[in-house]
Amino acid sequence: MKFSITPYDLRLVAPFTTARATVDRRSGLLVTLADGEHAGFGEVAPMPGWSPIDIDRAGAMLLAAIAGIEAGGDFDDALDDLEHAPEVRAGLAGAAADLAARRRGLSLARSLDPDSSSTVAVNAVVGSGSPAHTAAAGLDAIQRGFSVIKVKVGVVEPEVDIERVAALRRAVGTDIELRLDANGAWDPLTAQRVLGSVAVDEIAFCEEPVPGIDAIAALGAASPIPLAIDESARTVDDVARALGTGVIDVVVIKPQSIGGPDLAMRAVRLTREFGATPIITTMIDSAIGVRHAVHVAAASGVDLAHGLATSSSLADDLATPPMIVDGTISVGSSPGLGVTPH
Ligand SMILES: [Mg+2]
Incomplete structure (x- = not known):
């Protein structure tokens, strides 16, 4: 070796x-x-x-x-x-x-779970911007074949975020799944106000509306929208503690930040045992890290969209990034990650 x-x-x-x-x-x-x-x-x-x-x-x-x-x-x-x-x-x-x-x-996905799926659905990400820009970015994502869109919120004033989400929902119609990610930017009162206002726009879930497991759990019981943890789920122990509160519906798991594919799979199984949903994402990894996350997502048993469409953020890369066609990545059956670095 x-x-x-x-x-x-x-x-x-x-x-x-x-x-x-x-x-x-x-x-x-x-x-x-x-x-x-x-x-x-x-x-x-x-x-x-x-x-x-x-x-x-x-x-x-x-x-x-x-x-x-x-x-x-x-x-x-x-x-x-x-x-x-x-x-x-x-x-x-x-x-x-x-x-x-x-x-x-075996593909890495198959070696992690023999019943892993051969494709992985992925979501588009719409960054912060004006309501008109947000709506246009959503339409662009649909044109590129995505049917799940995650919107960054918490960067602009809460009223603007409420308008942005409403404009996006109007633009994309009712068939597109919308998710929010506040990256822990709101205080509890702001979170309650915004989540209460955007609930009419049918939001699948909101990641980290407020910072930390305890604050999210305190918000959870009253939230009209399912809540997800991301930044707060740094370790498998964090995931266990968050799930133990009983009000977390979704756990965002990053194989790079939680310690690798084996620990990511441990967090996946734990999340599913609690009846919650694991969503796999990258940390804007190179194609090697993205492929690791794709294989974990394929092995996760979750056919909802995962946050793996991040390679277009990089101007260059270590290996060929996965191709995304109609919001889907094909995992392939090549051994291991299925790619080697250039
Ligand atoms: Mg997030």
């Missing part, structure tokens, strides 16, 4: 603003694990303003973990030691899972 690490730095088509940072590139480390015959790939790509560690710290931890394994340390113990560096764990666990699937001649 031989590890190698290749740093990469991918430009975004346009700067991307999270709650705490604006990023114009995605920097990461491609992890390759080779056995002489096959190679598996994973990536380590902490997101500035989101992840607990930055890329320099991640690189140092990755090197230390690999040195420990190469010195005879147990691979699973090394993964356990990376509990507080989930992106580093995702890179190592991802490369190992891809390699194991390739050795078995």
